[in-house]
Structures are given as structure tokens and as C-alpha cells.
Amino acid sequence: MTFGVKDLGRSPGSMRTVEEHVPAPKDFGVALIGVQEGSEMELDLRFESVHEGILVSGTANVEVTGECGRCLEPLRYEHEVDVQELFFYSDSESLSGEDEELHRVESDSVALEPVLRDAVVTSLPFQPVCRDDCKGLCSECGARLNDDPDHHHEILDPRWSALAGLAGNAAENDAAPKSESDEREES
Incomplete structure (x- = not known):
């Protein structure tokens, strides 16, 4: 030129x-x-x-x-x-x-x-954006957050994962029918 x-x-x-x-x-x-x-x-x-x-x-x-x-x-x-x-x-x-x-x-x-x-x-912009309020991508699955603003994932802290299993066992125990011996022990 x-x-x-x-x-x-x-x-x-x-x-x-x-x-x-x-x-x-x-x-x-x-x-x-x-x-x-x-x-x-x-x-x-x-x-x-x-x-x-x-x-x-x-x-x-x-x-x-x-x-x-x-x-x-x-x-x-x-x-x-x-x-x-x-x-x-x-x-x-x-x-x-x-x-x-x-x-x-x-x-x-x-x-x-x-x-x-x-x-x-x-x-040119250092970080170009399609619009000022662009929400970007979900860090877990890559979904566009502009398309689904309510998108989220429930993330469990790995330190609590052992307790999650206990909570499931307790719910199963509460839902199970009680036998006569269980009822005598509670009294």
C-alpha cells in the first residue's frame, strides 16, 4: 500500500x-x-x-x-x-x-x-464481546448462558460426598416397614 x-x-x-x-x-x-x-x-x-x-x-x-x-x-x-x-x-x-x-x-x-x-x-477491543451484558458459557457444560439465563448445575463439595451416602441410607431406613422387634427396641 x-x-x-x-x-x-x-x-x-x-x-x-x-x-x-x-x-x-x-x-x-x-x-x-x-x-x-x-x-x-x-x-x-x-x-x-x-x-x-x-x-x-x-x-x-x-x-x-x-x-x-x-x-x-x-x-x-x-x-x-x-x-x-x-x-x-x-x-x-x-x-x-x-x-x-x-x-x-x-x-x-x-x-x-x-x-x-x-x-x-x-x-480493536482486547476482549471483544457480542454485547456488554454477555453472560458467556457455562463452565460445566458449555451451554450459552445468554440463551438460558436460569441455567445452573448443583455442584456438591467433594468433602461432603461421604455424608450424601449416609443421607440416602437414613431415608431408606425411615421408609422401610418396621418389624415387631424394631418396635420393641424403640419402646
Whole structure:
């Protein structure tokens, strides 16, 4: 995604706008959410010549796909991201040897892919959700709690499991018919 800026020259104040639809490159996202490779990105950008280089500003509109971090439901929505980056001329007085991570104008063009990737990926939610009140999945059986809000499992503490057997025996003893010898012992 390289755009030529030769027509702007080195005349501060000269400007050009660009409205383009370009395919999204690879790796525009994180594990649960991102922009699918090859999907259309709508760019509305302004290229301005300034004293130090070329200032690129505007918006990128992308379609985000992924899944909810709580219930794993698929997500799909439009997302608009603001873009603003200064591309320095190689011989700019503002540059020093330690500014290697700054973006530069090279061969009268600017490479926007890293700038767009940074803008889009950093604006994506860390834990995407299908809705703010998503209840997620049941930790026991994996059922969607949004579909059945009253869903629950009775979980017995394993420390009480031996007593559960005694409670069952006591109920059986109470329900069993009493013999004559049992009745004499109770008296």
C-alpha cells in the first residue's frame, strides 16, 4: 500500500486528498478479532506537504470479524479508525540517528501499510464481546448462558460426598416397614 507523493513536491501547504478502496493485507488483527485478509478497506486520506515531510491524515473504514471472548458467537461490524502520521523526508533536519522507527518518504512515496496496521489493530477491543451484558458459557457444560439465563448445575463439595451416602441410607431406613422387634427396641 504505497502512495506516490511526488506531485506535492517540497512545497509546504500543498495538499491532495485520496479516496480509495483497497484490499486488506494479512495480519490486520489479533487472536479473537481482526480484519479479514482481502476484505475491502475504504480509505479517505489527505496528504499534506509540511516543512519536515508529508503529513497523512484521515480515516480508514474496515469490516471487523471475529468472535465474542465470552460466548464465542461470531462478530461482524464496520469500524472507522482515525489515521494521522508524519512521514519525514530522509534529509530532514528533524531526523537524528536514533529516530529509526520514524516513517520516511522514500523514492517520492509513502508506505501506509504499517501505519494502517498500527491504527486498526490498536483500536480493536482486547476482549471483544457480542454485547456488554454477555453472560458467556457455562463452565460445566458449555451451554450459552445468554440463551438460558436460569441455567445452573448443583455442584456438591467433594468433602461432603461421604455424608450424601449416609443421607440416602437414613431415608431408606425411615421408609422401610418396621418389624415387631424394631418396635420393641424403640419402646
